Amino acid sequence: VYAISDLILQLSTQPEAFGRTVLEALALCRPILGYAHGGVGELLAELYPAGRVPALDEARLVERAAELLRLAPPIAPLTRYRLADMQQATLAVYAEVVGG
16 A cells, blocks of 8 residues: 555554654655654654654644645665664574573
8 A cells, every 4th residue: 555655644643652654654665744753753853854744733734745745855765674674683682682
C-alpha cells in the first residue's frame, strides 16, 4: 500500500515510543506526514522534517498535506534504522549476554 501511495499519514493522537510507520514509508521513498510528538516526531525531525506538523493542528495538517501532494521534497535514502543494522545490534547484545 505504501508503494502506491502519494502521501502516507501517521496521525496517532497518542505519542508513540517508536515511529515504525515513518521508517517504512521513507524506506520506500514515499512522503509521510505526522504529528510532531513521540517517536514519530523525533524520526520526522531527523529524517524528513517537511513531514512534521504540530500535534492535533488540523489546519496545519491540511495545509501541509496539500503542499506535500503538490510538490514533496526529495527523500534521501535511509542510512540509519535499516533492518540489517538492527538485526546485527540485536545479535551483538545476545552474544554479549551469553558470553560469546
